Amino acid sequence: MIMLCLTFTAILVYVDDLVLAGNCLEEINRINKVLDDAFRIKDIGKLKYFIGMEVARSSKGIALYHRKYVLDLLSEYDMTNAKPVTTSMDYSTKLSKDCAAPFQDIFLCRRLVDRLLYLTNTRLDISFAVGKLSQCLDCSTISHHQAVLRVLKYLRLVPARGLFFLTSFDLCPTTYSDSDWAGCLDTRRLVTGTCFFLGSSLVFWKSKKQVTVSCSSSEAEYNHTRH
Structure with a gap:
């Protein structure tokens, strides 16, 4: 059996502030050095605050x-x-x-x-x-x-x-969704909601007003599963 180990590194940029995140510390350090050689950047350590968002770490996980x-x-x-x-x-x-x-x-x-x-x-x-x-x-x-x-x-x-992301290896995906019927009084369209978990950590959520007008609650649920 051949095991492939893929590394991923993301760079978030806001004006003159950068955040490096990834799954390989060696790769992050390498990119950090490349940026420092080119732009003389200052490494202020682990992320604690970024454009209004606060980050806290513990042995159990990371909170945003x-x-x-x-x-x-x-x-x-x-x-x-x-x-x-x-x-x-x-x-x-x-x-x-x-x-x-x-x-x-x-x-x-x-x-x-x-x-x-x-x-x-x-x-x-x-x-x-x-x-x-x-x-x-x-x-x-x-x-x-x-x-x-x-x-x-x-x-x-x-x-x-x-948000809280656990330091757990449980990456089992779970999705919850629901819809109403004629939730928007102005258009009589249904509104759907969805949230997606990896393990017990919430990673995605969305509510959306659909383009169709349902004539019953059963049709609303059917259209929700289609979209």
């Missing part, structure tokens, strides 16, 4: 979270002392483009939703709510503004929540 980013966001919008809530949105309230009176400062809503979109890189728990809010940025209402503030109140409950 945006604690400082969340705290700065709460401070900027004067929500530091707001009463926290346990869910990111009020699921009994259905948001649509004409569910309430228009909100006067539409640019405030747009900027806040934009800030929350970046946060979804590590916060699966707000992805669905932020996705719903981002669909009505051209016609934000008072209800949408209240829903955005609710997301901030939810973030205040646990600002350091994020």
Whole structure:
């Protein structure tokens, strides 16, 4: 039996900051030396902070979270002392483009939703709510503004929540998915959600409004499995 050992190295670049990641330390050190010979770079050691994302290591695994980013966001919008809530949105309230009176400062809503979109890189728990809010940025209402503030109140409950990747060799893939029926009140289209795990570590998630209009909940589930 022939065993092939493949090495993989990725370089993440933001302005003048670089992050090297891979599965072979010798290869990372070699690339680091090549970059240093060409550009005289400074190696500051293991990654701890990168464009708002914090990295923490332990014997059990690696955690990625945006604690400082969340705290700065709460401070900027004067929500530091707001009463926290346990869910990111009020699921009994259905948001649509004409569910309430228009909100006067539409640019405030747009900027806040934009800030929350970046946060979804590590916060699966707000992805669905932020996705719903981002669909009505051209016609934000008072209800949408209240829903955005609710997301901030939810973030205040646990600002350091994020992703955790275990140092486990269990790479068994597992996928969970679900769909609703006519979840979008404006288009009557179904919304699907999917999350993908390697072992017990979440590596991918997505919610999407489908292009078809289903006439029943059974058809919605069938279209979900097709897409």
